[in-house]
Amino acid sequence: ARIASNSPKTFMGLPEVKIGLLPGGAGTQLLPRLVGLQGALDMILTGKNIYAYKAKKMGLVDDVVEPDKLKRAAIIMAERLLKKPMERKGKKGFMNWFLEKTPVGRNVVLKQAGKMAMKQSQGNYPAIPAILDCIETGVKKGLEAGLAKEREHFEALMLTPESKALRSLFFATTDNKKNPYGKSEREIHTLGMIGAGFMGAGIAEVSVTKGVNVLLKDIAPETLQTAQSQIWKSLQKKVKRRALSKPEAQKQMGNLQPQLDYRAFDQADMVIEAVLEKMDLKKVIIKDIEEHSPEDVIIASNTSSLSLTEMAQAAKKPENVIGMHYFSPVPKMPLLEIVTTEQTSKEVISACYDFGLKQGKTVVVVKDGPGFYVNRILGPYLNECLLLVDEGAAFDVVDKALIKKGFPVGPITLLDQVGLDISAHVTEVTRPLFEPREGFKTTPAVTQMYEAGRLGRKNGQGFYTYDPKSKKRKGPDQSAYKFFNGNGDKKIPLEDMQNRAVLAMLNEAVMCLEEGLIANPTDGDLGAVFGIGFLPFTGGPFRYLDSWGPANVVAEMER
Numbered sequence: 001a002r003i004a005s006n007s008p009k010t011f012m013g014l015p016e017v018k019i020g021l022l023p024g025g026a027g028t029q030l031l032p033r034l035v036g037l038q039g040a041l042d043m044i045l046t047g048k049n050i051y052a053y054k055a056k057k058m059g060l061v062d063d064v065v066e067p068d069k070l071k072r073a074a075i076i077m078a079e080r081l082l083k084k085p086m087e088r089k090g091k092k093g094f095m096n097w098f099l100e101k102t103p104v105g106r107n108v109v110l111k112q113a114g115k116m117a118m119k120q121s122q123g124n125y126p127a128i129p130a131i132l133d134c135i136e137t138g139v140k141k142g143l144e145a146g147l148a149k150e151r152e153h154f155e156a157l158m159l160t161p162e163s164k165a166l167r168s169l170f171f172a173t174t175d176n177k178k179n180p181y182g183k184s185e186r187e188i189h190t191l192g193m194i195g196a197g198f199m200g201a202g203i204a205e206v207s208v209t210k211g212v213n214v215l216l217k218d219i220a221p222e223t224l225q226t227a228q229s230q231i232w233k234s235l236q237k238k239v240k241r242r243a244l245s246k247p248e249a250q251k252q253m254g255n256l257q258p259q260l261d262y263r264a265f266d267q268a269d270m271v272i273e274a275v276l277e278k279m280d281l282k283k284v285i286i287k288d289i290e291e292h293s294p295e296d297v298i299i300a301s302n303t304s305s306l307s308l309t310e311m312a313q314a315a316k317k318p319e320n321v322i323g324m325h326y327f328s329p330v331p332k333m334p335l336l337e338i339v340t341t342e343q344t345s346k347e348v349i350s351a352c353y354d355f356g357l358k359q360g361k362t363v364v365v366v367k368d369g370p371g372f373y374v375n376r377i378l379g380p381y382l383n384e385c386l387l388l389v390d391e392g393a394a395f396d397v398v399d400k401a402l403i404k405k406g407f408p409v410g411p412i413t414l415l416d417q418v419g420l421d422i423s424a425h426v427t428e429v430t431r432p433l434f435e436p437r438e439g440f441k442t443t444p445a446v447t448q449m450y451e452a453g454r455l456g457r458k459n460g461q462g463f464y465t466y467d468p469k470s471k472k473r474k475g476p477d478q479s480a481y482k483f484f485n486g487n488g489d490k491k492i493p494l495e496d497m498q499n500r501a502v503l504a505m506l507n508e509a510v511m512c513l514e515e516g517l518i519a520n521p522t523d524g525d526l527g528a529v530f531g532i533g534f535l536p537f538t539g540g541p542f543r544y545l546d547s548w549g550p551a552n553v554v555a556e557m558e559r
């Protein structure tokens with residue numbers, strides 16, 4: 001029998017799939033027998049965490065008690081088991097019986113799970129079909145056959161390049177938790193957050209949940225209200241999953257102080273601004289922060305495209321100015337890109353690194369420059385995809401090609417999602433960097449689309465059409481081809497499309513390393529995988545380049 005504590009710190013799972021393996025200690029065989037085929041497939045194929053109450057509901061544990069009652073509960077359970085062996089009852093209902101207990105039903109479940117998993121992984125993760133094979137063998141041919149299959153697949157998976165790459169990412173993420181600048185003396189207890197919009201609210205959320213006091217300032221009362229309810233909703237979701245207790249959620253919410261003025265900013269250890277993307281406004285905000293906060297306060301900007309070096313010139317103490325570039329949506333996206341200028345002090349970087357770790361982020365430190373690192377490598381990739389469209393490829397065909405390659409979102413869809421206003425801005429900021437390069441072709445399409453009033457998904461006009469009510473994406477917007485030379489009717493070989501786009505990104509990543517923008521290839525890999533979702537099974541652009549072979553990459557680029 002198993003008894004779990006109900007602490008939110010208690011969670012269970014079989015995470016091996018995340019490192020390209022399968023749960024080799026009989027996990028693929030025993031779990032389906034314990035919790036049923038459907039529950040086991042979900043757990044093993046996703047590697048997700050299951051919290052105590054859900055574990056009890058699905059039959060993974062037999063009882064859930066308060067942490068301090070574990071021993072007592074164990075004794076009671078042991079005494080009960082001495083009298084009567086455990087009888088576990090599966091889920092009730094005809095449908096469940098059919099899907100779990102009949103050969104036809106199990107076949108339906110296995111087939112459906114296989115289809116879903118392959119769609120999500122696009123055939124890029126060998127662990128997925130291997131896990132399905134083990135489970136299917138166990139279900140159809142019995143435990144012994146299943147265990148043999150498990151051994152066979154485990155040994156093969158250990159040697160796959162995908163598992164090696166995923167393991168190296170895992171170790172790099174673990175190493176990343178050590179602050180390379182040394183543990184900071186300055187702890188951030190109080191954060192001033194200026195701008196409670198989409199990003200500000202997200203940064204506030206990942207801070208209050210870690211016990212940081214957040215003074216959340218905006219100029220619009222309704223934005224403050226929206227931010228508050230957004231954070232509360234997010235906490236409630238965790239309460240519902242029993243990943244957080246109600247009093248703890250209330251306590252976390254208590255760490256948030258929404259306000260329209262600079263009250264209590266004299267207590268702030270750090271202030272992050274996430275107001276509109278306008279240099280003049282950001283400079284005014286820096287002056288305001290200096291006026292209302294302690295002299296040595298850290299002044300951070302969440303800008304995604306403006307020069308930190310220029311911004312820092314507005315500060316009395318430019319050594320305290322730094323970029324804290326979060327990705328949207330902040331509570332979900334794992335990366336924090338810290339941007340430093342020539343003047344930023346080591347002590348400030350160190351404090352920000354620790355703060356990012358506290359917020360649960362994977363942190364990379366990069367130097368200031370157009371697009372920093374993540375958006376800079378994204379630039380030539382998106383540009384290449386737009387050039388494919390210019391040559392006649394259809395929007396959805398380019399998207400599908402890169403999803404098949406392993407990106408979480410197609411590049412054209414991504415532009416619509418980010419918004420063509422922001423995309424045009426980033427394009428213009430990075431243009432001076434790319435255009436002077438010999439042979440580098442750019443397309444003005446996104447800027448022209450923005451100037452024509454197309455903002456992407458947010459106003460329902462972009463590369464695709466959107467349902468006005470649900471904002472759900474419909475088909476490609478044929479009228480958007482007028483911004484291109486092509487009209488979507490030309491076929492370009494799949495591999496050519498994939499290689500051209502990916503190589504443009506690899507090339508840029510190497511340039512960032514050469515220019516010293518990133519400190520080492522590992523940071524480049526982490527930034528790309530966690531910031532953009534760059535093909536995790538390759539381990540990131542630099543590792544991918546190594547496995548492809550630099551000479552082969554050059555040959556393919558020259559072709």
Ligand SMILES: NC(=O)c1ccc[n+]([C@@H]2O[C@H](COP(=O)([O-])OP(=O)(O)OC[C@H]3O[C@@H](n4cnc5c(N)ncnc54)[C@H](O)[C@@H]3O)[C@@H](O)[C@H]2O)c1
Nearest residue numbers: 195196197198199218219223274275276277302303304328
């Ligand atoms: N949206 C993204 O995907 C994303 C990603 C990374 C970085 N960023 C950056 O984050 C910043 C904010 O972006 P967003 O998407 O949250 O914008 P947003 O429009 O949702 O929020 C901006 C907020 O700033 C407030 N504001 C404006 N002037 C102010 C002032 N003087 N004092 C206090 N508040 C003020 C506005 O009322 C608004 O609520 C920008 O610099 C943007 O480049 C955005």
